[in-house]
Amino acid sequence: MAEKLTPRGEDYSKWYNELVVQADLAQHSDVKGCMVIKPYGYAIWEKMKDALDAMFKETGHQNAYFPLLIPKSYLSKEAAHVEGFAKECAVVTHYRLKSQDGGVVVDPEAKLEEELIIRPTSETIIWNTYRGWIQSYRDLPILINQWANVVRWEMRTRLFLRTAEFLWQEGHTAHSTSQEAIEETNKMLEVYAHFAEKFMAMPVIKGAKTASERFAGAEDTLCIEALMQDGKALQAGTSHFLGQNFAKAFDVKFASKEGVNDYVWATSWGVSTRLMGALIMTHSDDKGLRLPPKLAPIHVVIVPIYKGLEQLEEIRNKISPLLQELKQLGVTVKFDDDDTKRSGWKFAEYELKGVPVRVAIGPKDMENNTAELARRDTSEKETVSFDGLGVRIQGLLDEIQSNLFEQALSYRNSHITEVNDYETFKRLLDEKGGFFAAHWDGTAETEERVKTETKATIRCIPFDAKEEAGVCMVTGKPSNKRVLFARAY
Numbered sequence: 001m002a003e004k005l006t007p008r009g010e011d012y013s014k015w016y017n018e019l020v021v022q023a024d025l026a027q028h029s030d031v032k033g034c035m036v037i038k039p040y041g042y043a044i045w046e047k048m049k050d051a052l053d054a055m056f057k058e059t060g061h062q063n064a065y066f067p068l069l070i071p072k073s074y075l076s077k078e079a080a081h082v083e084g085f086a087k088e089c090a091v092v093t094h095y096r097l098k099s100q101d102g103g104v105v106v107d108p109e110a111k112l113e114e115e116l117i118i119r120p121t122s123e124t125i126i127w128n129t130y131r132g133w134i135q136s137y138r139d140l141p142i143l144i145n146q147w148a149n150v151v152r153w154e155m156r157t158r159l160f161l162r163t164a165e166f167l168w169q170e171g172h173t174a175h176s177t178s179q180e181a182i183e184e185t186n187k188m189l190e191v192y193a194h195f196a197e198k199f200m201a202m203p204v205i206k207g208a209k210t211a212s213e214r215f216a217g218a219e220d221t222l223c224i225e226a227l228m229q230d231g232k233a234l235q236a237g238t239s240h241f242l243g244q245n246f247a248k249a250f251d252v253k254f255a256s257k258e259g260v261n262d263y264v265w266a267t268s269w270g271v272s273t274r275l276m277g278a279l280i281m282t283h284s285d286d287k288g289l290r291l292p293p294k295l296a297p298i299h300v301v302i303v304p305i306y307k308g309l310e311q312l313e314e315i316r317n318k319i320s321p322l323l324q325e326l327k328q329l330g331v332t333v334k335f336d337d338d339d340t341k342r343s344g345w346k347f348a349e350y351e352l353k354g355v356p357v358r359v360a361i362g363p364k365d366m367e368n369n370t371a372e373l374a375r376r377d378t379s380e381k382e383t384v385s386f387d388g389l390g391v392r393i394q395g396l397l398d399e400i401q402s403n404l405f406e407q408a409l410s411y412r413n414s415h416i417t418e419v420n421d422y423e424t425f426k427r428l429l430d431e432k433g434g435f436f437a438a439h440w441d442g443t444a445e446t447e448e449r450v451k452t453e454t455k456a457t458i459r460c461i462p463f464d465a466k467e468e469a470g471v472c473m474v475t476g477k478p479s480n481k482r483v484l485f486a487r488a489y
Helices: 012-022 039-058 079-088 123-133 178-198 245-249 274-283 308-328 343-352 363-368 389-414 422-431 444-454
Strands: 026-028 035-037 069-071 090-094 097-100 103-106 111-118 142-151 165-175 205-208 220-227 233-243 253-255 261-263 265-272 300-304 333-335 357-361 370-375 381-385 416-418 435-439 457-462 482-486
Touching: 012 026, 012 274, 035 039, 039 142, 039 165, 039 178, 039 274, 069 123, 079 245, 123 142, 123 165, 123 245, 165 178, 178 205, 178 220, 178 233, 178 265, 220 389, 220 457, 220 482, 233 245, 233 274, 245 265, 265 274, 274 389, 300 308, 300 343, 308 333, 308 357, 308 363, 308 389, 343 357, 357 363, 357 389, 363 370, 370 389, 381 389, 389 416, 422 435, 422 444, 444 457
Parallel strands: 300 333, 300 357, 416 435
Antiparallel strands: 026 035, 069 111, 090 111, 097 103, 142 165, 165 265, 205 220, 205 457, 220 233, 233 265, 253 261, 357 370, 370 381, 435 482, 457 482
16 A cells, blocks of 8 residues: 655645655656656546547647657747747757667767757747648638647656646647737637636636746737645646737738738647646645546446455446446446455555545445445545435536535635735745735836745736726835736746
């Protein structure tokens, strides 16, 4: 059995790292900064991927794939973009190895004429490609999504939250008007917010990034921000209005209906395996994962409690119709009859792995036509009638999904604090964390000062922030609405 997890209140970071490994989600690899996503962790990511992919297709997007390697010259074409990613790029300089002294070395004769960058993001190579796809307004809009891996060189890493290589999706769309591109940017943020709240059971705040926090090369960046149980924020998804910046950099023009040549308008948007970290830190407890049913690889585990093969066979016959019923109801079920593990060990394992519902059935249950039903979200157990158990479980899964969201929402709402002066902000930031709604004078200088002195950043300017006359908590200069500050991952 896995070791007991370090309690969250004792060391949150250690708890997180232990949970990821012990729940069999991922492990560090021999390649520094990279991770191995194990089957159980990848099964959760696949659930996320499938749900998001269906939403993308419902909104008219198609999947495509673009090269992993990008010519270095492409990155230099958009100044803000290259500046934003230059320090994170992995560079391929040679294309061949050769044997030497019983090992292999880089062949100095095989130097590339132009270095290639392992994609940190794909705007440059995609917009270079779009130049050949777009001639007139009839070719627009282009609504493309790519599921891929990217590399952003990191030396200080944490599984799922920050690794040198990670998995993600990146949408890249081209439009004939700025209005259409802006509508796309907003639409995809709504898709992300819907996924976060309805599938991940994770409440989010929608808003816009400040100029200094925007994506490199974007005119505007919209985001969804979530709050983790340690009081730190996590950016869970971004959608960018790129204006005509990349179209101008790669000379992508189209002939309008009026026959006028103009540059195309662009968006990009993405979420990554970072969502796995968000899922863990939003819901899990000191016993392990608590998975929302919509993303759980196993919805229900049935554990037989028996002595001897005869009793096991009786239980198997009893639950066989239930297994079929659950399958027909779309419920993923596992019957764990592994006789090398004790039932107590199995209970702890499935608790650690966050399986939403556990059913235990033993000899007394067989006599009484009952089963023990345990729910992971509350740790409540009850003895219930075996009759109608399938429908009962289906309803319970919906209840658990909703309850996890309400628990996370309650925590988030209790950790949004309005502050009006800088000293109070700094004190409460250390004492309780969370989001702080405060007035800001709109300058990058004040933003940078807060970041340097407190390690808190402006997470977003919330869409629902009401107009309100006030003064900046740092400088006392006028402000007309509050923004959200927090320390973040």
